[in-house]
Amino acid sequence: MLSITPDTAAFEVAGGVDTHQDTHTAAVIDLLGRVLGTEQFPATAAGYRALLTWMNGFGRLHRVGVEGTGAYGAGLTRRLHAEQVEVIEVDRPNRKTRRFQGKSDPIDAIAAARSALAGERTGTPKHHHGRIEALRNLRVARRSAVKQRADTQRQIKTLIVTAPDALRAQLRALSITQLIIICANRRPDYSDTANPATATTIALRSLARRHQQLTTEITDLDKLLKPLVTAINPALSATHGVGTDVAGQLLVTAGENHNRLTSEAAFAMLCGAAPLPASSGKTTRHRLNRGGDRQANAALYTVVLSRLRWDPRTRDYMQRRTKDGLSKKEIIRCLKRYVAREIYQLITSEHPKPAT
Numbered sequence: 001m002l003s004i005t006p007d008t009a010a011f012e013v014a015g016g017v018d019t020h021q022d023t024h025t026a027a028v029i030d031l032l033g034r035v036l037g038t039e040q041f042p043a044t045a046a047g048y049r050a051l052l053t054w055m056n057g058f059g060r061l062h063r064v065g066v067e068g069t070g071a072y073g074a075g076l077t078r079r080l081h082a083e084q085v086e087v088i089e090v091d092r093p094n095r096k097t098r099r100f101q102g103k104s105d106p107i108d109a110i111a112a113a114r115s116a117l118a119g120e121r122t123g124t125p126k127h128h129h130g131r132i133e134a135l136r137n138l139r140v141a142r143r144s145a146v147k148q149r150a151d152t153q154r155q156i157k158t159l160i161v162t163a164p165d166a167l168r169a170q171l172r173a174l175s176i177t178q179l180i181i182i183c184a185n186r187r188p189d190y191s192d193t194a195n196p197a198t199a200t201t202i203a204l205r206s207l208a209r210r211h212q213q214l215t216t217e218i219t220d221l222d223k224l225l226k227p228l229v230t231a232i233n234p235a236l237s238a239t240h241g242v243g244t245d246v247a248g249q250l251l252v253t254a255g256e257n258h259n260r261l262t263s264e265a266a267f268a269m270l271c272g273a274a275p276l277p278a279s280s281g282k283t284t285r286h287r288l289n290r291g292g293d294r295q296a297n298a299a300l301y302t303v304v305l306s307r308l309r310w311d312p313r314t315r316d317y318m319q320r321r322t323k324d325g326l327s328k329k330e331i332i333r334c335l336k337r338y339v340a341r342e343i344y345q346l347i348t349s350e351h352p353k354p355a356t
Helices: 045-056 074-082 095-101 105-118 131-161 165-171 176-184 196-232 244-254 264-270 294-310 312-323 328-348
Strands: 012-019 023-030 035-042 060-066 087-090
Touching (some): 012 045, 035 045, 035 105, 045 060, 045 074, 060 105, 074 087, 087 105, 131 165, 131 176, 131 196, 176 196, 196 244, 244 264, 244 294, 244 328, 264 328, 294 312, 294 328, 312 328
Parallel strands (some): 012 060, 060 087
Antiparallel strands (some): 012 023, 023 035
C-alpha cells in the first residue's frame, strides 16, 4: 500500500475493484489519476464494509469501477448501491495494456479505477434485486433443464442407432413421445447386464426416466415463470410473437434498472441487433453485429420468425424488401432492429400499451 495520505476533506477520489471468488482487491486514485493506495479485502459482508470505509478514508468517493458486477462483484455492487455510491461496470484491461503493464490484482484494480474515472468502455451495471432478479434465477434453472433434456434425447437416439437389430427395429420408427414412454416402462432383466441388448435397454430406461423428470421440472418452472413475467410487464407478454420465454429473456437483458439504457439504439446494441459501420474510403457499408447478448438476439429472432408466419404486416414487409433486392437474412436483420425498437418502448414505458 502506498504512503500517500491526502486530506480526506479536501478532494474527491475514485475507486476500482478487481473481484474474485474469495477476495476483492481495491485501488483508490485521485481525480488526476494518481494512485493513492491498494488493498485486498475478503469477499464477505464484513469485507465490503471494510472496503468502503477504507476508500472513504482517502476523500469523498466520486465513483467506483467494478469488474464482474454480475458475477463475483454482485455482492459488493449491492453494498455500494445501498450506500448511494455510483458504480460503473468496467471491462477487463485489453491485451495490449496487459502486455505493457503486466497482470496482477492491484494493476487490474487501478485500471478499473482509471476506466471509471475516464468514462471509457464502461456501463451502468444491472441491479441484482427485485422481481427481475427473481425471474433471472428461475430462468437459469429452466434453461439448464432444457439443455439437459435435449442432451438426454440425443443420447437416447444415439443408443438406438447402435442397438442390437431387434431392439433398433422396435424403437427407430417411434416418435419421441412414444419412445420416451416405451423406454421408461421397460422391465429389463438386471441379472443379465452382460448382454448388450439388456444393457442397452437398461440405459434407455434410465435416460427416458431422466427425460420425464426434466420435463416435469420444466413444466413446474413454467407455471412459476408465466405469472411472474405477466406481472412485471403485461404489455410485453401480450405483444404479438412474444411468449413467456422471449419476454423473460428480454426483461432480464434490460434489467431491473432499465433506465440505464439511454435510448432504443442502446438497447438494440445490447441485443446485438444494431448494424455496425464498416466503411472505408469510397465504400459505405455496414456489417453484422456479432456482439451483445446473444440470448436476447435469439429472442428477437424468435419474434421475427413468429411474425413472418402469422403477421400480415411483417409478411408484406418481407415481400416489399425482397423486391428491393435484399436477401432473407438481410430482411430478418432489419426486422430484428424494428422489433428491438418496439420492445424498448414497452420495457421502458411506465404504462406500456401492447402493440397491435
